[in-house]
Amino acid sequence: MSSMNRREFLQLLAAASATGMALDARSVWAAGKGDALYQVPKFGNVHLLHFTDCHAQLLPIHFREPSVNLGLAGATGKAPHLVGEHLLKAFGIKPAGIEAHAFTYLNFEKAAKTYGKVGGFAHLATLVKRLRADRPGALLLDGGDTWQGSATALWSKGQDMVDACKLLGVDIMAGHWEFTLGDKRVLEIVEKDFKGKIDFVAQNIKTSDFGDKVFEPYSLREMNGVKVAVIGQAFPYTPIANPRWMIPEWTFGIQDDNMQKTVDEVRAKGAQVVVVLSHNGMDVDLKMASRVTGIDAILGGHTHDGVPQPSVVKNAGGQTLVTNAGSNGKFLGVLDFDVKNGKISDFRYKLLPVFSNLLPADAEMSALIDKVRAPHKAKLEEKLAVSEGLLYRRGNFNGSWDQLILDAIMEVQGADIGFSPGFRWGSTILPGQAITFEHLMDQTAITYPSATLTEMKGEQIKSILEDVGDNLFNPDPYYQQGGDMVRVGGLEYTCHPNAKIGNRIQDMRLGGKPLDADKTYKVAGWAPVAEGAKGEPVWDVVARYLRDKKTITPRKLNLPKLVGMKGNPGIA
Amino acid sequence: MEMNPARRTVLRGAGSLGALSALVLAGVLKPTAVYAADWNKAAFEAKDTAGALKGIGAASTSESKDLMLKVPDIAENGAVVPVDVTCNIPKTSSISILVEKNPSPLCAHFEFANGAVADVSARLKMGQTSLVKAVAKADGKFYTAQKEVKVTVGGCGG
Numbered sequence: 167m168s169s170m171n172r173r174e175f176l177q178l179l180a181a182a183s184a185t186g187m188a189l190d191a192r193s194v195w196a197a198g199k200g201d202a203l204y205q206v207p208k209f210g211n212v213h214l215l216h217f218t219d220c221h222a223q224l225l226p227i228h229f230r231e232p233s234v235n236l237g238l239a240g241a242t243g244k245a246p247h248l249v250g251e252h253l254l255k256a257f258g259i260k261p262a263g264i265e266a267h268a269f270t271y272l273n274f275e276k277a278a279k280t281y282g283k284v285g286g287f288a289h290l291a292t293l294v295k296r297l298r299a300d301r302p303g304a305l306l307l308d309g310g311d312t313w314q315g316s317a318t319a320l321w322s323k324g325q326d327m328v329d330a331c332k333l334l335g336v337d338i339m340a341g342h343w344e345f346t347l348g349d350k351r352v353l354e355i356v357e358k359d360f361k362g363k364i365d366f367v368a369q370n371i372k373t374s375d376f377g378d379k380v381f382e383p384y385s386l387r388e389m390n391g392v393k394v395a396v397i398g399q400a401f402p403y404t405p406i407a408n409p410r411w412m413i414p415e416w417t418f419g420i421q422d423d424n425m426q427k428t429v430d431e432v433r434a435k436g437a438q439v440v441v442v443l444s445h446n447g448m449d450v451d452l453k454m455a456s457r458v459t460g461i462d463a464i465l466g467g468h469t470h471d472g473v474p475q476p477s478v479v480k481n482a483g484g485q486t487l488v489t490n491a492g493s494n495g496k497f498l499g500v501l502d503f504d505v506k507n508g509k510i511s512d513f514r515y516k517l518l519p520v521f522s523n524l525l526p527a528d529a530e531m532s533a534l535i536d537k538v539r540a541p542h543k544a545k546l547e548e549k550l551a552v553s554e555g556l557l558y559r560r561g562n563f564n565g566s567w568d569q570l571i572l573d574a575i576m577e578v579q580g581a582d583i584g585f586s587p588g589f590r591w592g593s594t595i596l597p598g599q600a601i602t603f604e605h606l607m608d609q610t611a612i613t614y615p616s617a618t619l620t621e622m623k624g625e626q627i628k629s630i631l632e633d634v635g636d637n638l639f640n641p642d643p644y645y646q647q648g649g650d651m652v653r654v655g656g657l658e659y660t661c662h663p664n665a666k667i668g669n670r671i672q673d674m675r676l677g678g679k680p681l682d683a684d685k686t687y688k689v690a691g692w693a694p695v696a697e698g699a700k701g702e703p704v705w706d707v708v709a710r711y712l713r714d715k716k717t718i719t720p721r722k723l724n725l726p727k728l729v730g731m732k733g734n735p736g737i738a
Numbered sequence: 739m740e741m742n743p744a745r746r747t748v749l750r751g752a753g754s755l756g757a758l759s760a761l762v763l764a765g766v767l768k769p770t771a772v773y774a775a776d777w778n779k780a781a782f783e784a785k786d787t788a789g790a791l792k793g794i795g796a797a798s799t800s801e802s803k804d805l806m807l808k809v810p811d812i813a814e815n816g817a818v819v820p821v822d823v824t825c826n827i828p829k830t831s832s833i834s835i836l837v838e839k840n841p842s843p844l845c846a847h848f849e850f851a852n853g854a855v856a857d858v859s860a861r862l863k864m865g866q867t868s869l870v871k872a873v874a875k876a877d878g879k880f881y882t883a884q885k886e887v888k889v890t891v892g893g894c895g896g
Contacts, residue, residue: 405814406892417820419810587893633891644811646886667867695893 203264206421208298209514210504211390212305212439215297218708219493219591220308221315221343222327224535224609226283226522227593229494230558231472233271233738236731237449239641242369242737244481246448246471246490252735253581257474267498268519269472270738271738275556278596285520287526288535289454293498293520294334295528299501303389305337307396308364309467309491310445314343314589317546317607323351326538328359333534338385340443342468348412356381359662367398367443369428380416383428384656392439392505395432397425397461399444401468407529408612411697417526419645420450422457425492428616429460434551438508441465441501448490449643452479459483462510463501467646470560470590472497476515480602489515495589498518522600550712557595559609563661564653567592569721572690574711575704579619579707581690583627584655584677588634597720602713607706608698610692616701625683628671631659634649636667654717654724655690661726669730673727778825786869787836787871790844795832796812796880797875802827807872807883818861819870823883827876839868864889 167485237247248256251444252271256650259265267277268284297305308331312322324347331339332641341361344352356366369383385399402420405413414582444451447468455464458482468584479486491499502514539546572584592609593603622630631654637647659671674681681687692704712718731737781793791799808822823833831850836843842865848858856874864870865888871884 167831400770403812403814406812410814417814423808622815636888637890642811642886645886647812647890647892693867693893 168521169543172251177629189477191200194670204293204296204511204518206500206516206518206583207336209299210512212392212394212503212505213297213301213389214307214441214463214465214472214499214501214503215294215304216303216307216309216375216443216465216489216491216498216499216501217495218309218445218465218471219281219311220495221311221493221608222285222313222319223285223316223323223331223375223495223593223610224287224318224326226289226637227404227494227608228278228283228596229285229496230274230278230556230560230594231269231335232270232560232562233561234736236562236663236734236736238639238640241449241643245473245475245477246469247734247736249736250738251469253474259474264521265474265519268521274558274594275596278594281521283417283542286522286527287334287495288494288531289522289525290520291334291431291528292499292525293518296727297498298669302439305387305394305396306335307443307465308339309338309443309465310339310341310400310664311343311467311493311591312339313611314346314530315494315611317611318542319606320611323347323537324355326570327705328355329538330360330531330534332363333531336364336606337387338367338396338398339355339442340367340398340400341652342404343408343697345400345413346408347581347614350414350416352413356693363630365605366399367395367396369397369424370418371400371416373415374417375415377417382580384432386435386437394439395435395437395441397428397440397442398431398445399425401440401445401447401648402450407647407649407695409695409697410693412613416569420446420454424453425454426460427460428460433460439503444468446489447643448473449646451488451490452477455479455488456481458486461681462503463487463489463513465499465501466494470494470516470553472519474517476565478634487513489517490516491517510597532566538683546602546607548601548603550603550606550709551601551607551716551718553597553599553601553718554573555597555718557601557718557721559592559594559649560590562588563651564723565726566721566723567651569655569723570718571609571692571704571708572653574708575617575690575692576655578707579617579688579690581656581686581688582656584653584687585630585689585691586655587693588638588652601703601718603709610703610705610708612693614693614695614699615703615705616688616694616699617704617707618694618699618701620684620689620691622689623683624674624681624685624687627681627687627689628674631671631674635661635663635670636692639663639670640667645737654726656724658724659726660729664730673728695716758785772871778847781834781847783842784844785842787843789840790834790836790842791873793844793871794847794875796834796875798822799873799880799882801883802874805872805874805881805883806872809870809885809887811887812890813864816864816866819864819887819889820859821862821872822859822869823872823874824859825856825874825876825881827856827874827881828835831875832875833858834869834873835860835862836873837864838861838871839866840864847849
C-alpha cells in the first residue's frame with residue numbers, strides 16, 4: 167500500500183478531532199505507524215483472506231479484547247489463552263502501540279480514543295480491495311457468525327449481511343449463528359442468493375435420518391495454477407448451544423473421520439493446498455489438527471480469539487497451521503502460501519486490525535449500508551441512556567455489558583438471581599457515550615430473545631452452573647461446547663476450574679447467606695433454547711430499564727472467586 | 739441439497755410403523771428373523787453394568803482396536819443418541835451396547851449368523867452423561883470399546 171495520501175490524512179485528522187484527540191492521533195501517525203500497519207508484501211502464489219465472527223457489524227465499532235481467557239490442562243499458557251502483557255510478550259508486540267491496542271484490553275479507554283473505531287464493512291472492503299490488487303486470484307473466506315448480531319440483520323433475516331458479503335466479494339463461507347435463522351431460511355439464501363457466487367460449505371452437517379449431506383463439504387478452486395481445496399466445518403454443537411428445533415432435521419458434531427475422508431478425497435482430486443474454514447473454536451481446531459492429517463491450515467473462528475500468529479501443530483502427516491481471526495469485523499487474516507512443484511515450500515501470515523480511521527470507506531459499500539439503515543434510522547439511533555463507565559462483554563466470567571443486562575432483567579422482573587448467556591459477541595461502549603437502541607441490539611439481537619422468570623431450587627441452580635462450567639472448562643476440548651461461562655447476577659460463588667463436574671462450583675451465597683438446595687428462588691434469564699418458550703424480548707425489558715435510569719453508573723461486576731488460577735497467563 | 743427424497747417419502751409413508759417395520763414390509767427382513775433371538779431377561783433387566791455383562795456371559799473382556807464404537811462427544815439430543823458399532827474380529831457372533839448410567843444399562847444385543855458383517859447402528863436414550871460401552875463376542879471371547887458421551891442442558895453457546 168502506498169503511504170497515506172493527503173485526503174486520508176485529513177479524514178483521519180477530522181475523525182480524530184471530532185473525538186478531541188487530534189494531537190494524540192497526529193503524533194501516532196507522524197511516526198509512520200499507520201502506513202507500516204498495512205504494508206503486507208505479497209508472498210507466494212496462493213492467497214487466502216479470512217474474516218470471521220463479524221456478527222453483522224456493518225459499521226465501525228469499539229471492541230475490547232478479554233482480560234480473562236483461561237487455558238487449562240494442556241492449553242495453559244498457550245495461544246489463544248494469553249491475555250494482556252502475556253499476549254504481547256508471546257508474539258513480540260510492542261507495548262502501548264496500535265497493535266497492542268488491537269490485540270489486548272490494555273489501557274483500553276485511552277487507546278480507543280487515540281486510535282478510533284475498528285471494523286466496518288466499508289473500511290474492510292477498502293482493505294480487501296487493496297490486498298486483492300497485488301494478490302491475483304486471492305480467495306476471501308468468511309468463517310461464519312455473519313448473519314446475526316445486529317438489529318438490521320435480525321429485522322432483515324440476515325439479508326443485509328448477505329448483500330454486504332456479496333458486494334465484499336466473499337468466495338466461500340462456513341456457519342454457526344446463521345442456523346438460528348432456521349433451516350428453510352439458510353437453504354433459501356444458499357440456494358438463491360449465493361448460487362454461483364458464494365459457496366456455503368460444511369463437511370459436518372448431515373440429515374439426521376439417513377446421514378445425507380446438506381451442503382457441499384468443500385469447494386475446489388484453482389489459483390495461479392495451483393489447486394486449492396477449502397473444506398467447511400460448521401460449529402459442531404449448534405443444536406446444543408442454540409435451539410435444535412430451528413434445524414430439526416440436521417445433525418452436526420465434530421466428525422474427525424469424515425474430515426479425514428474429505429481431506430483424502432480432495433487430495434486425490436489433485437488439491438495441492440488444503441485448508442479448513444472452521445467454526446470449531448480454537449481449542450477444538452488445535453485438537454483436530456493433531457488428529458487429522460493432510461490439512462495445511464485451519465482458518466478458525468467461533469472463540470473470537472485475535473491471535474497474531476498461527477499455532478503450528480505437528481501430526482502424523484506433517485504439520486497444520488491453526489489461526490483464529492478475532493471478531494466483530496475487527497481483523498482480516500492474510501495467509502500466503504508459496505507452492506512449488508506441487509508442494510507448499512513456505513508461508514506468511516498476518517492478522518491485520520481494521521482501523522476505520524486509517525482505511526477510507528468504500529463508496530459502494532457505504533451506499534449499501536446507508537440503504538439498509540435508512541428505514542430504521544430513528545429507531546436505531548434512539549438514545550436510551552448515557553453510560554458513565556466502560557461497557558464490554560468478552561471475558562470468561564462476566565463483562566460490564568452483561569452485568570448491566572443482569573441488573574436490568576433482575577430489577578424489572580423482581581428476581582433474586584439472574585442468568586445471562588456467555589455470548590462472546592457485542593460491541594463496546596466508552597465512558598460518556600450514549601447507549602442507543604442499536605447498541606443494545608448489538609448485545610441481544612437473536613431469534614429466541616425471550617426474557618424469562620423461572621422458579622428454581624438451589625440444587626437446580628448449582629447443577630446448571632456445573633453444566634455450563636464443564637462446557638467451558640472440561641480439559642478435553644471436544645467436550646467443550648463453546649461460549650463463555652453463564653453470567654450470574656445476585657449469586658456469589660467460588661469456581662475451581664480444574665475440578666471435575668459437580669465440584670467446580672462451591673460456596674454459593676445470596677446476600678451473604680448460603681444457597682439452600684431445597685429452597686425455591688426466582689431466576690431471571692433470557693435466550694431460552696426450548697421450543698415454545700415465551701416472554702417479552704429482552705431488548706424491550708433492558709430498554710425500559712435504561713430509559714428509566716437515564717444515566718448508567720459504572721457497573722460492579724459480580725465475579726466468582728477463582729481457585730487454582732494464580733499465575734495463569736490467561737488472566738490479567 | 740443432495741439427498742434421496744423418494745427414499746425419505748417411502749419411509750414417512752410407513753408412518754407410525756417406523757423404519758424397521760418398513761423394511762419388514764419391503765421383505766428385507768422376515769419377522770421370524772427379527773424376533774428369532776431369545777429375550778435375555780436377566781441381562782436386559784440388570785440394574786448395573788456388572789449384572790448386564792454377567793447376563794450376556796461376558797465375565798472377562800479385553801480391549802480391541804478392531805472393535806469400533808462411534809458415538810458423539812456431546813449428545814445433540816439425549817433422547818436419541820446415535821451409536822454405530824463395527825467389529826472386524828473374525829467369527830464375531832454378537833454385539834451388545836450398554837449405557838453405564840442408564841437405569842438398565844443394556845440397551846441392545848445383536849446376534850450374527852456365521853459370516854455376517856458385524857456392523858450395527860441404533861439410537862440410545864440417555865438421561866445423563868455416561869460411558870457408552872460396546873461388547874463383542876468373537877470365537878468365544880469378549881472384547882470391549884467405550885467412550886464417554888456428554889449430555890448437557892444446552893444453551894449459552896457462542
